[in-house]
Amino acid sequence: MQNQNYKNHRKFYPPHHFIFLPILGFLFILGIRKILTDESNELIWTLFSVIIFLFIYLTLMLRQHYALGNQDRIIRLEFKQRYFEIFGKRSDDVENKLSFGQIAALRFAYDDEFSILLEKALTENISGDEIKKSITNWRPDHQRV
Numbered sequence: 001m002q003n004q005n006y007k008n009h010r011k012f013y014p015p016h017h018f019i020f021l022p023i024l025g026f027l028f029i030l031g032i033r034k035i036l037t038d039e040s041n042e043l044i045w046t047l048f049s050v051i052i053f054l055f056i057y058l059t060l061m062l063r064q065h066y067a068l069g070n071q072d073r074i075i076r077l078e079f080k081q082r083y084f085e086i087f088g089k090r091s092d093d094v095e096n097k098l099s100f101g102q103i104a105a106l107r108f109a110y111d112d113e114f115s116i117l118l119e120k121a122l123t124e125n126i127s128g129d130e131i132k133k134s135i136t137n138w139r140p141d142h143q144r145v
Contacts, residue, residue: 101128
């Protein structure tokens with residue numbers, strides 16, 4: 001497996017991203033094209049396009065909503081656990097000062113960099129993206145949704 005870093009850490013689900021969504025996109029474009037060219041069936045093609053658009057919207061929203069909500073909770077729990085393991089105390093005060101983006105970015109840092117980047121996030125309020133870019137020894141997360 002390829003080493004994970006900032007440039008390749010995003011994950012795709014091929015059946016969803018490269019088959020299902022492109023087919024829906026094609027059908028939506030076809031419907032819009034037919035609305036403009038088939039005047040005798042314009043209402044049918046409009047209804048077809050609206051239905052396909054709703055399928056696209058629901059597919060994107062439902063797929064992401066549940067999985068990402070659960071993943072966000074797990075990332076917060078991981079942060080609490082790592083903070084406790086490193087510093088030996090609860091993370092409640094620190095966690096409330098960080099955005100979720102910062103917490104999520106810190107999971108890619110090993111423990112030695114975690115402490116340094118956490119301090120930078122608290123004092124300089126650097127963004128999650130800046131935290132990720134600052135990581136020199138990337139800790140991969142291959143279990144993401």
